[in-house]
Amino acid sequence: MKEVLQMGIFNLFSKDNGKDVEEAFEKEKAAEKEKAIEEVKKAHENLRWPVVSRINKINIKDAECEFLEDTVTLERKNEIGVLIYEEDIDTNVIKELTSQELLFLLTTLEAYHKESPLPEYEKNHRKVYNEVLNRIRNAETLFVLYDAGTRYPFIDGGFVNVYFEKDLASKAAALYMKQFRKIVVNEVKNISDASLGKGFFDYLYYIGIENLIIDNGAYKAKFKRNEIVMAVGDWKGNTGNEPVNPALNFTMLDFITELSWPVNYEQKSEVLKAKEARMVACIKKGNFIVPMQHEGDVEVLEDGRMKPGKDTKFKFPVIKTKEGKEYLPIFTDGLEFSKKLNGSGWNAAVFKYADVIKFAKDKDGIRINPDGQGIVIPKERMEAI
Incomplete structure (x- = not known):
């Protein structure tokens, strides 16, 4: 036993x-x-695979129902869509997807998770989203919608539109033109490594654009500029002496874009007033590069601004109009200064707006970034700001 x-x-x-x-x-x-x-899956049984959405919510007669053709076939949707239920989506599978298929997968993850929580959503979403960011960082060229009037990236609802492929960008531009926007597609070289110099996303920092959409009009994703490259001010070795006014540049662009749009809607005047007020507030707080020549001693401060001596005399250039008016040109940053006066023999000094007012007292006003946004502030408004 x-x-x-x-x-x-x-x-x-x-x-x-x-x-x-x-x-x-x-x-x-x-x-x-x-x-x-x-x-x-049962909780999702009433859902259908996502389709491409409108490029924006603007309703223009005869153009409000305009959509681009779907960029992912139903067959591929059936193959890709089921990946959202996997515990750990295979990175190699993600890398094999086309850009539009990748964005379709991201869109599906977000839409289905919103309806009913998906298992391991955060992990899978991060994997797919990171692949989107990596493709943006590593793209040799990108295609960006520019405003033909301002010659800057076109701002729509605070976002700039970036595309992986020219064909899709051109189709999106055509949709915007039906909304009476003057849009051109520009190919930009993409530099995301600070050691190689300043690239497109660094340029966006200077003009205050932080919010972007990749492939708007088809399957798309919103992302932040600083997810691609750090701010220029965070670069190693940056002295911080170079004036930058990203918020001001953005508010000027946003105001001009709205002002130049030849479409009237019920609250347009209120919207313009609000955008102008934001712009004026930024002007008041800004530091500006002022082209000048001086006689006498000046002290250059740590932030690049000049402190004149008691007997220092300044001489400034002027911009003359056909009507005979004279304006003092001032600049938000070195990029804008270089467009107009680089190599002209004029020195560049940094001054606060309060100092700029003093320099322009014998002028008809000031003009901010003459070869850029070209904002004119008449003499009678300068001190009121």
Whole structure:
């Protein structure tokens, strides 16, 4: 009897029995996961695969129902869409997707998770989103919608539109033109490594654009400029002496874009007033590059601004209009200064707006970024700001 009992205990804890228990546990665990996934799928059963959405919410007569053709076939949607239910989407599978298929997967993840939570959503979403960012960073060229009037990136609802492919960008531009926007597609060289110099996303920092959309009009994703490159001011070795006014540049662009749009709507005057007020507030707080020549001593401060001596005399250039008016040109940053006066023989000094007012007292006003936004502030308004 004792031998039989010992044999029973031995069999119970044998390697074979342990393996069977482990396999049974894994099967039970897999069955539970499968059941959970089926429950999620059931919660999604009334959903259909996403389709491309409108480029914006603007309603223009005869153009409000304009959509681009779907860029992902139903067959591919059926193959790609089911990936959202996987516990850990294979990175290699993600990398094999085209850009539009990748953005379709991202869109599907977000839409279905919003309806009913997906298992491992955060992990899978981060994987897919990171691949989108990596493709933007690593693209040799990108295609950007520019405003033909301002010659700057076109701002729509605070966002700039960037595209992987020229064909899609051109189709999106055509949609905007039906909304009476003057849009051109510009190919930009993409530099995301600070050691190689300043690239397109660095330029966006100077003009205050932080919000972007990739492939708007088709399957798309919103992203931040600083997810691609750091701010110029954070570069190693940056002295911080170079004046930058990203917020001011953005508010000027935003105001001009709205002002030049030849479409009237019920609250346009209120919108323009609000955008102008934001711009004026930024002007008041800004530091500006002022072209000048001086006689006498000046002290250059740590932030690049000049402190004149008691007997220092300044001479400034002027911009003359056809009507005979004279304006003092001032600049928000070195990029704008270089457009107009680089190599002209004029020195560049940094001054606060309060100082600029003093320099322009014998002028008809000031003009900010003459070869850029070209904002004119008449003399009678200068001190009122």
